[in-house]
Amino acid sequence: xxxxxxxxxxxxxxxxxLSPQQHDAVEDHLDHCYLCTEELHETVSLFDTCRxxxxxxxARNRFEELRPLLRRPASIGPRPxxxxxxxxxxxxxxxxxxxxxxxxxTAAPVVRTIRGLDLLVAxxxxxxxxxLPVADEPDTKDMPFLLAWQTRxxxxxxxxxxxxxxxxxIGPRPxxxxxxxxxxxxxxxPVSLQVSDPPVSERGLIRSKTKCxxxxxxxxxxxxxxxxxxxWRADYGAIQI
Amino acid sequence: xxxxxxxxxxxxxEVMLQAQWGSERAFAELYGRHYRRLLDFFYGLSRDVQTAxxxxxxxxxxxxxxxxxxxxxxxxxxxLFTIARHIWMERRRQARKENCRMQNAECGMWDxxxxxxxxPDEQARLSELDDRIFAALDNLPEEQRMAFILRTVExxxxxxxxxxxxxxxxxxxxxxxxxxxxxxxVLRGLLVL
Numbered sequence: 001x002x003x004x005x006x007x008x009x010x011x012x013x014x015x016x017x018l019s020p021q022q023h024d025a026v027e028d029h030l031d032h033c034y035l036c037t038e039e040l041h042e043t044v045s046l047f048d049t050c051r052x053x054x055x056x057x058x059a060r061n062r063f064e065e066l067r068p069l070l071r072r073p074a075s076i077g078p079r080p081x082x083x084x085x086x087x088x089x090x091x092x093x094x095x096x097x098x099x100x101x102x103x104x105x106t107a108a109p110v111v112r113t114i115r116g117l118d119l120l121v122a123x124x125x126x127x128x129x130x131x132l133p134v135a136d137e138p139d140t141k142d143m144p145f146l147l148a149w150q151t152r153x154x155x156x157x158x159x160x161x162x163x164x165x166x167x168x169x170i171g172p173r174p175x176x177x178x179x180x181x182x183x184x185x186x187x188x189x190p191v192s193l194q195v196s197d198p199p200v201s202e203r204g205l206i207r208s209k210t211k212c213x214x215x216x217x218x219x220x221x222x223x224x225x226x227x228x229x230x231x232w233r234a235d236y237g238a239i240q241i
Numbered sequence: 242x243x244x245x246x247x248x249x250x251x252x253x254x255e256v257m258l259q260a261q262w263g264s265e266r267a268f269a270e271l272y273g274r275h276y277r278r279l280l281d282f283f284y285g286l287s288r289d290v291q292t293a294x295x296x297x298x299x300x301x302x303x304x305x306x307x308x309x310x311x312x313x314x315x316x317x318x319x320x321l322f323t324i325a326r327h328i329w330m331e332r333r334r335q336a337r338k339e340n341c342r343m344q345n346a347e348c349g350m351w352d353x354x355x356x357x358x359x360x361p362d363e364q365a366r367l368s369e370l371d372d373r374i375f376a377a378l379d380n381l382p383e384e385q386r387m388a389f390i391l392r393t394v395e396x397x398x399x400x401x402x403x404x405x406x407x408x409x410x411x412x413x414x415x416x417x418x419x420x421x422x423x424x425x426x427v428l429r430g431l432l433v434l
Contacts, residue, residue, distance in 0.1 A: 047393050063273075
């Protein structure tokens with residue numbers, strides 16, 4: 001270790017603020033270097049002198065003067081003044097506003113996703129992607145459940161904007177095909193859906209004016225899927241029956 | 242209520258927690274433990290015994306008023322000296338304003354001696370070495386002076402000083418080193434080896 005390196009480390013050496021290796025290296029150097037030892041003594045002397053000079057010559061205990069003030073009703077005193085200057089406060093607020101705008105713009109997609117929470121849940125179940133050629137669309141003739149569902153969807157879509165039946169031929173609201181068969185005690189857990197390779201035993205299409213749904217049953221659950229351009233996706237989640 | 246002897250065996254944080262419940266005896270114990278250090282700190286900054294005593298008084302009073310806010314999460318001396326530092330800064334701002342008003346001119350450099358004033362007796366008492374030390378300290382930036390005093394005179398750890406001065410430990414190191422370098426230049430030749 002060179003003298004200038006040691007001398008730059010002397011204060012930290014005195015503070016015990018060096019790593020063990022550095023400490024040993026400085027000590028080894030000091031053992032044989034007169035100049036650095038002199039520098040060390042000068043530093044120690046500087047500290048001692050300053051310590052003596054800066055020590056208050058009188059130390060009068062004034063606790064008894066303080067005691068009456070302690071018995072006053074507790075208060076936290078005046079609020080300390082902010083060390084910031086007005087322009088610093090304004091700059092701080094501007095920075096905060098910028099961060100808030102950034103956060104809101106980042107969070108918007110998340111909020112949209114939460115709104116479509118049903119989609120999120122359905123996707124979290126890793127729904128199967130059922131690829132059906134359009135020509136293979138199954139027939140719904142022999143599927144009473146699907147027919148009942150179809151009736152219900154048609155009825156719902158014929159309502160006007162106020163939710164009233166648009167004409168007299170619509171009739172009363174058809175009963176849900178699900179509810180009569182849905183004893184509350186026997187509702188299965190939705191998470192039990194095994195979707196990796198669904199044993200599709202029965203499936204069919206429901207067409208309405210605006211949407212086309214594929215319905216199939218798997219593991220005691222009815223899954224209603226929607227179709228995009230190329231494939232069926234169980235995006236609409238599962239219906240328990 | 243623990244006996245006085247038992248109080249003396251407790252740590253600062255434990256005594257402070259008792260003071261938090263309104264125990265004046267516990268507070269007196271803390272006062273006894275830290276008064277001298279605090280006095281030296283303020284004396285080092287102000288060079289005036291009366292001012293140092295007043296500021297100490299104010300610091301302990303503030304500690305008592307703020308006792309409900311105390312949480313024993315860090316070092317108690319660091320907590321106490323943080324309050325002390327804030328009081329010193331408040332006093333300094335106040336004095337600087339008064340100084341500016343009086344002089345109605347430049348108020349750039351803070352000079353402790355100008356504000357607090359040293360009586361003739363006090364000045365006579367100071368040796369040449371002390372004068373040099375104080376003069377050198379007065380010419381240091383406030384933060385360097387405080388880092389030097391807290392470490393060299395008060396013997397606080399660098400981590401505690403960083404808490405008090407609200408800056409990283411390395412900043413404390415560099416401020417102190419700059420202060421030492423400056424003091425060494427001023428006092429070279431006067432130090433007794």
